[in-house]
Amino acid sequence: MSKMIIGLTGGIGSGKTAVSDRFAAHGISIVDADVISRVVVEPGRPALEKIRDHFGTDILLEDGNLDRAQLRQKIFSSPTDKQWLESLLHPLIAEETLRQLSEAQSPYAIYVSPLLVESNQKGFCQRLLVVDVSEETQLQRTIARDSNDAEQVKRIIASQASREQRLALADDIIVNDSDLKSLHEKVDAMHQSYLALV
Incomplete structure (x- = not known):
């Protein structure tokens, strides 16, 4: 098992996948709640x-x-x-998450979840890394990516922890307001600082 588990979170459209993909490129084990939520159904x-x-x-x-x-x-x-679905899926997702985290072999592991702050999932993690963008950016990216209408995206954003709540709990923050090259540089620097911690 990895020596340290970093929780990676951010609102919808913040760029969590781009960040976790870059950590994976460094050989870091990624456990993704969204992937697990697809597996259990x-x-x-x-x-x-x-x-x-x-x-x-x-x-x-x-x-x-x-x-x-x-x-x-x-x-x-x-x-x-929503409550009915969460009570069905959350225990199944938690069980599979713990299984995957226990098998992680990299120096540290990344646990990606959009609901780390809202749920008790942060108990899995020693540190919390937040990918931060403005709500306007979240809206634009999610509409472009998922072909959802603005109202539905706003409902999803409203159902998640607020930007302020996430930032208040963050140990580390990556601001994803530029291009992919800049994001990769920020992740690379964060990777080095995590290696120094384990």
Whole structure:
């Protein structure tokens, strides 16, 4: 197991994946809550059957996979459905997360989750790294990436911890307001400082 686990978080559209990809390029083990959340709802998994029973068969795509865009729309317009889904998935995600973190072999590991601040997931981590951007940037990037309308993106942003809450808890901050080259340089410097800590 890695000697230190760094929690990596940031709001939707902040660039968490670009940051974690750069850490991975340095040979660092990445455990990603979004990837795990997709694994636990794969066809054949009990969670997917429960989701289908709860929301109906139209929540599935033709190939039997979960229609994540439709599910996102449903849960962000119904707090009750969101709560039901979280109570189903969070324990499964936590279990798989702990399994993957225990197998990490790099000097330190990165645990990526958009909900580190809002949930008890920060208990997995010794440090918290926040990727920070303005809300306007979050909005523009997410609309461009996911083809979501602005109102839905605003609802997602509102459902996450505020920028101020994340920054207040951060041990380390990467401001992602420039180009990819600049972001890579910031991650490279952070990688060196983490190696010095372990």
